[in-house]
Amino acid sequence: MTIKLGVPSKGRLMEKTFDWFGARGVTLSRTGSDREYAGAVEGVDGVDLVLLSAGEIPRELAAGRIHLGVTGNDLIQEKLVQWDQKVEPLAPLGFGHANLIVAVPHCWVDVDTLDDLDGAAAAFRARHGFRMRIATKYHRLVRDYLRRGGVADYQLVDSQGATEGTVKNLTAEAIADITSTGETLRANHLKILDEPPVLESQATLFRSRVADKTDADRVVLRALIERLGV
């Protein structure tokens, strides 16, 4: 067998992951044509590179199909029930920083806190006969956060992308999504609630707690972890 290392297959997350490993003497690269999802690892023997969507890396780690994986801790915590029993964070990587936040239309001048949001939600239901819609792809994290914050009269609607557009498109009244520069929120006339974020996320190297390993694999994994200094 070999140790399988899952990394994001495209974009800035992939490039910065390659840089992070490269700076520690482990060279990751894509091989083949631009469109072929194949990769190579140099600098340590017995490790296979698996290029995956960042959103699928949590599931692959939890299923034990990869031994190590790089993805945002937001995706791990959203997608894995009792995530800390399935994976162990080995190191935050210092990039891919984003906050998961709740935002409402800028023109809701009386809504700044979770308490305000709860009041607005109750008023919304009384007025419209249905519950205020909050668009998100982070269902589990947002539901927990709103329950802890005492917000009751709302419904989550699923949005897998362009979530900030749902308010303008009248498919939601508020949103919960990740933000880094805040540009997308501003451009869509949304403001973040004046509360701590649901979650602070960054790209993180995780180890699967369930992946099978031969004795030889254990040696390779130890050597890799040592090389990375994590």
Ligand SMILES: Nc1ncnc2c1ncn2[C@@H]1O[C@H](COP(=O)(O)OP(=O)(O)OP(=O)(O)O)[C@@H](O)[C@H]1O
């Ligand atoms: N604007 C951003 N700034 C910083 N980090 C971000 C930003 N957008 C997304 N991320 C982070 O990058 C990770 C991947 O996000 P996302 O699932 O949206 O990626 P994607 O590239 O669209 O992946 P997919 O291949 O699944 O389409 C998440 O952990 C997220 O927190």
Ligand SMILES: O=P(O)(O)OC[C@H]1O[C@H](OP(=O)(O)OP(=O)(O)O)[C@H](O)[C@@H]1O
């Ligand atoms: O605060 P900002 O710097 O503006 O970044 C935030 C945006 O980045 C992410 O979207 P992404 O580009 O990953 O596309 P998505 O809509 O498909 O999630 C996120 O969903 C926000 O829309």
